[in-house]
Amino acid sequence: MKRRDFIKTAAALGTAATLGGCTREQIEGKRAFHTSRQKRVKLKLATSWPAHFPIMGTGVERFAQRVKAMSGGSLEIKVYPKNILVPALAVFDATSSGQIDAFHSGPYYWKGKNPAFALFSGLPMGMVASELIAWMKYGGGYDLWRELYAKYNLYPMMGGNTGVQMGGWFRKPIKSLGDLKGLKMRIPGLGGEVMARLGVNPILLPAGEIYTALERGTIDATEWVGPALDIRMGFYKVAPYYYTGWHEPGSVLELTFNKARFDKLSPEHQAILQTAADQLNNEMYHEFLDQNARALKKLKALGVKIYNFPKAVDEAAKKAVMEVVADQSAKSADFKRVYASMASYYRLVKPWTDISEARYLNIR
Amino acid sequence: MKRRDFIKTAAALGTAATLGGCTREQIEGKRAFHTSRQKRVKLKLATSWPAHFPIMGTGVERFAQRVKAMSGGSLEIKVYPKNILVPALAVFDATSSGQIDAFHSGPYYWKGKNPAFALFSGLPMGMVASELIAWMKYGGGYDLWRELYAKYNLYPMMGGNTGVQMGGWFRKPIKSLGDLKGLKMRIPGLGGEVMARLGVNPILLPAGEIYTALERGTIDATEWVGPALDIRMGFYKVAPYYYTGWHEPGSVLELTFNKARFDKLSPEHQAILQTAADQLNNEMYHEFLDQNARALKKLKALGVKIYNFPKAVDEAAKKAVMEVVADQSAKSADFKRVYASMASYYRLVKPWTDISEARYLNIR
Numbered sequence: 001m002k003r004r005d006f007i008k009t010a011a012a013l014g015t016a017a018t019l020g021g022c023t024r025e026q027i028e029g030k031r032a033f034h035t036s037r038q039k040r041v042k043l044k045l046a047t048s049w050p051a052h053f054p055i056m057g058t059g060v061e062r063f064a065q066r067v068k069a070m071s072g073g074s075l076e077i078k079v080y081p082k083n084i085l086v087p088a089l090a091v092f093d094a095t096s097s098g099q100i101d102a103f104h105s106g107p108y109y110w111k112g113k114n115p116a117f118a119l120f121s122g123l124p125m126g127m128v129a130s131e132l133i134a135w136m137k138y139g140g141g142y143d144l145w146r147e148l149y150a151k152y153n154l155y156p157m158m159g160g161n162t163g164v165q166m167g168g169w170f171r172k173p174i175k176s177l178g179d180l181k182g183l184k185m186r187i188p189g190l191g192g193e194v195m196a197r198l199g200v201n202p203i204l205l206p207a208g209e210i211y212t213a214l215e216r217g218t219i220d221a222t223e224w225v226g227p228a229l230d231i232r233m234g235f236y237k238v239a240p241y242y243y244t245g246w247h248e249p250g251s252v253l254e255l256t257f258n259k260a261r262f263d264k265l266s267p268e269h270q271a272i273l274q275t276a277a278d279q280l281n282n283e284m285y286h287e288f289l290d291q292n293a294r295a296l297k298k299l300k301a302l303g304v305k306i307y308n309f310p311k312a313v314d315e316a317a318k319k320a321v322m323e324v325v326a327d328q329s330a331k332s333a334d335f336k337r338v339y340a341s342m343a344s345y346y347r348l349v350k351p352w353t354d355i356s357e358a359r360y361l362n363i364r
Numbered sequence: 365m366k367r368r369d370f371i372k373t374a375a376a377l378g379t380a381a382t383l384g385g386c387t388r389e390q391i392e393g394k395r396a397f398h399t400s401r402q403k404r405v406k407l408k409l410a411t412s413w414p415a416h417f418p419i420m421g422t423g424v425e426r427f428a429q430r431v432k433a434m435s436g437g438s439l440e441i442k443v444y445p446k447n448i449l450v451p452a453l454a455v456f457d458a459t460s461s462g463q464i465d466a467f468h469s470g471p472y473y474w475k476g477k478n479p480a481f482a483l484f485s486g487l488p489m490g491m492v493a494s495e496l497i498a499w500m501k502y503g504g505g506y507d508l509w510r511e512l513y514a515k516y517n518l519y520p521m522m523g524g525n526t527g528v529q530m531g532g533w534f535r536k537p538i539k540s541l542g543d544l545k546g547l548k549m550r551i552p553g554l555g556g557e558v559m560a561r562l563g564v565n566p567i568l569l570p571a572g573e574i575y576t577a578l579e580r581g582t583i584d585a586t587e588w589v590g591p592a593l594d595i596r597m598g599f600y601k602v603a604p605y606y607y608t609g610w611h612e613p614g615s616v617l618e619l620t621f622n623k624a625r626f627d628k629l630s631p632e633h634q635a636i637l638q639t640a641a642d643q644l645n646n647e648m649y650h651e652f653l654d655q656n657a658r659a660l661k662k663l664k665a666l667g668v669k670i671y672n673f674p675k676a677v678d679e680a681a682k683k684a685v686m687e688v689v690a691d692q693s694a695k696s697a698d699f700k701r702v703y704a705s706m707a708s709y710y711r712l713v714k715p716w717t718d719i720s721e722a723r724y725l726n727i728r
Contacts, residue, residue: 038436066635066639069631069632069635070434070632070635070636070639071632072402072630072631072632125728126728128721128724128725130494130649130650130653131653133646133650134650134651134653134654134657137647137650137651137654138650138651138654139654163720163721164720164721164723164724166720226720227716244719244720244723244724245720245724246724246727246728249724249728266436267433267436268433268434268435268436271430271433271434272434272636275430275434275639275640275643276639278643278646278647279639279642279643279646281646282497282642282643282645282646283501283642285494286494286497286498286501286502287498287501287502289494289495289498289713289716289717290498290501290502290503290713292716292720293498293712293713293715293716293717294712296715296716296719297712297715300715306719308723308727311727314727318728348657348658348661349653349654349657351657351660351661351664352591352653352656352657352660353653353657353725354725355608355660355670356527356528356530356590356608356609356656357492357527357528357721357725358722358725358726359528359608359672360492360528360608360609360610360613361492361717361718361721361722361725362722362726363610363672363675363678364489364490364610364613364682
């Protein structure tokens with residue numbers, strides 16, 4: 001039976017039951033039914049991504065479809081791409097105030113509100129996606145994130161992960177640490193702060209202006225995400241040196257709700273949103289894996305070559321990360337506390353990753 | 365409001381509406397309600413694990429709780445540990461025949477029915493968990509698995525992943541390929557077939573007999589899963605050489621339903637089961653990661669040392685895997701077809717894993 005027909009039939013039976021002056025349970029005898037008169041709820045969710053943006057945008061759309069299906073239509077999430085209802089980077093405030101009910105974005109965007117928020121996206125040279133997820137769930141990460149977001153009337157859940165991001169596209173090869181000196185590179189966040197300590201001049205540019213800036217030499221390099229999203233930007237045509245990365249080793253995306261609104265939802269709807277968000281978080285990671293693999297193959301066919309930074313750059317970056325962490329920790333007690341939790345979990349999990357996934361990927 | 369109170373209130377309001385001869389919608393005016401008269405369904409699910417078995421067993425119990433919460437109690441899954449309703453390895457047949465509705469186990473257990481089924485658990489020296497999941501979803505793996513299981517009236521979903529398993533516990537160190545010759549090792553599945561080609565004598569033993577056999581020297585080595593489950597078996601006391609692994613690089617566990625039963629469920633219940641299974645699949649992987657890390661720390665505190673097989677063993681194992689694959693492919697057209705799909709996806713995904721996760725884990 002189609003869903004529409006099922007609803008019609010149920011409604012018709014309901015009317016008959018009422019007319020007869022007795023309940024449906026009485027009419028149907030032994031057939032046990034659960035009467036769930038679930039209040040119909042509609043939630044507005046805005047993203048920081050363009051309409052139908054691959055993986056990040058389409059993933060959220062599938063999430064909304066799943067929530068609707070699981071709730072029998074009683075919970076509808078209307079997804080608004082960036083700048084339709086609120087500007088891309090106004091989603092945090094709009095959800096905090098209750099103008100909208102939820103948003104999909106990345107916690108590093110809100111480091112201006114609290115430097116600690118950047119850490120919930122991950123740390124350069126730090127944990128990979130699987131380790132960050134385990135930290136959130138079993139290492140205290142979620143507790144800290146939810147405590148700090150509660151001050152903004154927000155309830156965050158992980159809502160996707162990019163996996164290890166590429167280091168970026170360079171117009172000239174980087175053969176030594178010295179080659180980074182004075183380089184103008186579009187790179188935001190903690191990665192930008194680390195690069196700055198290696199002599200790079202980090203630039204912020206809107207997405208639509210990066211290609212032209214790179215083509216004209218206004219900038220010398222840019223990072224983006226990974227092959228799947230990078231190939232669409234065409235950077236390979238003007239900055240052919242594609243470097244592997246360490247500045248975003250598993251960026252956590254977020255699906256965050258207005259806390260008061262979420263708390264008022266029924267236990268069913270809360271359970272549906274929790275489960276669907278956790279499903280989305282992992283599905284997006286695996287879709288990135290698949291799409292990056294396919295796009296890498298295409299980029300190679302287009303002649304793109306992959307390079308690794310020299311060892312001296314990696315080592316200098318590790319030192320710079322610790323400097324950035326010390327700096328931020330001195331300025332922000334929240335940053336210090338969240339970093340301490342992350343660092344403690346990293347010390348726990350890394351020895352296992354080293355002898356399992358890392359070892360195996362080297363020998364297979 | 366507590367769930368119980370909510371149901372009571374709704375029932376009371378429902379009665380009032382019936383008595384007044386009009387619907388609740390009419391009484392409540394503007395408040396829109398969705399009437400979902402979801403049929404109450406109870407499903408019996410048997411596992412191949414003991415009651416409350418860590419991670420694998422407890423994960424399935426949480427899955428059942430989530431399904432109940434999401435469905436507002438209309439979908440209940442009663443979880444039976446092994447040997448309560450059906451023997452541990454009879455769950456496939458019991459679900460196929462409709463004696464029970466679903467099971468949680470591992471596809472390698474059914475290779476006697478079809479050699480290809482072993483591949484859905486993964487391949488020695490093959491893909492890791494994230495790659496296997498991407499293959500299932502985006503590379504044709506699920507299509508093949510569901511096509512082959514449909515012949516048994518079964519509908520499989522992934523229901524967990526162990527991550528990279530350890531190579532096992534050895535009474536003496538393995539310093540050369542020659543040290544494996546004649547070794548009696550408890551190791552099942554394709555891993556056992558590969559080890560046999562390296563000179564090992566693979567033994568099958570019930571879980572309860574392994575420790576004593578190892579202690580008495582009846583066997584020289586055993587593999588199990590990873591630190592979290594291994595530590596409970598006490599193997600470190602009698603076989604102190606703990607080796608890293610390649611024989612089960614990301615074993616897929618399954619949550620499989622009787623197909624006819626699943627097809628008859630409402631679209632809501634189907635969506636709830638699909639989403640909850642996918643959530644479980646990833647949650648179990650991350651719980652293994654966390655628990656393995658914690659147990660490894662304990663094992664090290666107990667003095668356990670970690671060893672890698674010599675390079676000659678790794679290389680001989682890779683060759684042996686290809687021989688086993690050729691052998692099985694010659695005997696089974698299904699094995700050949702599933703392996704071809706896996707191998708094709710491995711060639712696609714490995715170059716990306718190599719420059720992202722694998723590269724990054726080496727330099728961080």
